[in-house]
Amino acid sequence: MKRQKRDKLSRAHAKGYQAGISGRSKENCPYQSTDIRSQWLGGWRAAQEDRSIGLANR
Template identity: 45%
Template sequence: MKKQKRDMQERAFSRGYRAGVERRSKDLAPPGTQRDAWMAGWRSGRADNWDALTGVSGIHKLVM
């Protein structure tokens, strides 16, 4: 099994971060157990967006 499928919290954080950087609504957060990780990622992504860490300057923050 791939590591990506095993660590659902990290995956939710990464997806939330991308949504925050792309200025998407926090209403898109998934219901259930991954919501907290997604929201933490979304907040981090929004903060980076406000600090102009988008595109190439913020690529080091993305977890693939």
């Protein structure tokens, strides 16, 4: 059985979260499309919140 690819928006959110957890700047967003960029930034913001309350260590 073939695995389905995740949709681009959820992948962008996950990549943004990974970037935020690792401490990268939000200015490093690799996407130009408004919808995908907003998902990436949403993931980045979620990671920043998790880092601020101590859920994730570098």
